Amino acid sequence: VDLAGVGVPALTRFADLHLHSTASDGLLPPAEVIRRAHAAGLAAVALTDHDTVAGLPEAQAEGARLGVQVVGGCEFSVKVSWGELHLLGYFLPVGEPAIEEFLAGARAMRLTRAGQIVEHLQAWGVDITMEDVHAEAGTASVGRPHVARVLVRRGTVPSVSAAFDEFLGHGRRAYVEKVLPSLSEVAILVHRFRGLVSAAHLRERATRATLSALKQDGLDAVEARHPGHSPDHAAQVEKLARALGLVPTGGSDWHGEDAENGHGALGSEAVPLAWLEDLDARR
Numbered sequence: 001v002d003l004a005g006v007g008v009p010a011l012t013r014f015a016d017l018h019l020h021s022t023a024s025d026g027l028l029p030p031a032e033v034i035r036r037a038h039a040a041g042l043a044a045v046a047l048t049d050h051d052t053v054a055g056l057p058e059a060q061a062e063g064a065r066l067g068v069q070v071v072g073g074c075e076f077s078v079k080v081s082w083g084e085l086h087l088l089g090y091f092l093p094v095g096e097p098a099i100e101e102f103l104a105g106a107r108a109m110r111l112t113r114a115g116q117i118v119e120h121l122q123a124w125g126v127d128i129t130m131e132d133v134h135a136e137a138g139t140a141s142v143g144r145p146h147v148a149r150v151l152v153r154r155g156t157v158p159s160v161s162a163a164f165d166e167f168l169g170h171g172r173r174a175y176v177e178k179v180l181p182s183l184s185e186v187a188i189l190v191h192r193f194r195g196l197v198s199a200a201h202l203r204e205r206a207t208r209a210t211l212s213a214l215k216q217d218g219l220d221a222v223e224a225r226h227p228g229h230s231p232d233h234a235a236q237v238e239k240l241a242r243a244l245g246l247v248p249t250g251g252s253d254w255h256g257e258d259a260e261n262g263h264g265a266l267g268s269e270a271v272p273l274a275w276l277e278d279l280d281a282r283r
């Protein structure tokens with residue numbers, strides 16, 4: 001297979017280590033994400049929903065059935081000097097009280113924030129309530145995309161990206177900051193359970209100085225390949241990661257929709273399985 005059409009040798013097998021499902025703001029249920037990964041020829045994936053591991057049992061059961069390795073993951077948000085950093089946790093267990101309690105706290109924060117966003121929207125004259133957000137999100141870890149989908153359904157805006165542009169994006173009319181833990185707090189928690197943490201989609205922040213500082217705070221890996229990174233930038237970040245003793249990771253950040261808004265298509269980053277092996281060897 002030459003998944004990405006980039007002339008990778010036919011026997012190279014691929015992984016996608018950054019994926020979302022309906023357990024958070026993705027559009028497809030965990031098992032369906034795994035079926036699509038299998039159909040795309042992927043050997044391994046990590047399901048990395050925002051602030052939850054609730055999709056993992058279903059994903060791992062489907063992975064076992066189809067022969068797709070499913071790494072237990074989660075996308076945390078942490079506070080850094082420049083604002084918010086997304087941190088991909090890998091090799092996470094399900095049902096560990098310390099992790100489940102931490103994530104329940106993060107999801108409670110998300111609900112509080114969604115309530116504040118709804119209040120801002122109401123103040124701007126938008127007809128929306130938390131009931132609508134709950135109806136949209138169900139039991140999922142709530143995020144701005146759920147609010148955006150309500151606004152699209154209501155006809156307030158034509159698209160999810162328009163909802164972000166007008167109301168929900170950073171600094172826009174109804175934007176509310178998240179209350180966030182520190183990187184070291186999350187790293188310590190994940191390390192307690194033999195997991196690892198990778199800095200997601202850093203884009204131009206992926207400098208030697210910043211990565212060294214993050215490593216001091218417990219970072220193990222850095223997402224080199226991501227739809228928000230050009231191939232040149234990804235190669236540069238991969239090299240920098242290896243030079244600093246960080247493991248490179250990569251993934252499409254697929255949310256189940258067509259590639260847009262900085263999210264790619266499933267498998268589009270063609271991450272070599274060897275990267276996952278390097279990550280596993282670091283534990």
Ligand code: AMP
Pocket residue numbers: 025050142143144145160161164165169255261
């Ligand atoms: P939240 O976790 O509530 O801060 O929402 C962040 C999520 O919103 C990201 O993980 C993306 O899935 C999505 N998102 C962020 N920016 C945009 C955008 N401009 N258009 C569409 N979706 C976005």
Ligand code: FE
Pocket residue numbers: 020025050143255
């Ligand atoms: Fe998301």
Ligand code: FE
Pocket residue numbers: 075086200201
């Ligand atoms: Fe992210």
Ligand code: ZN
Pocket residue numbers: 018020075253
């Ligand atoms: Zn993501």
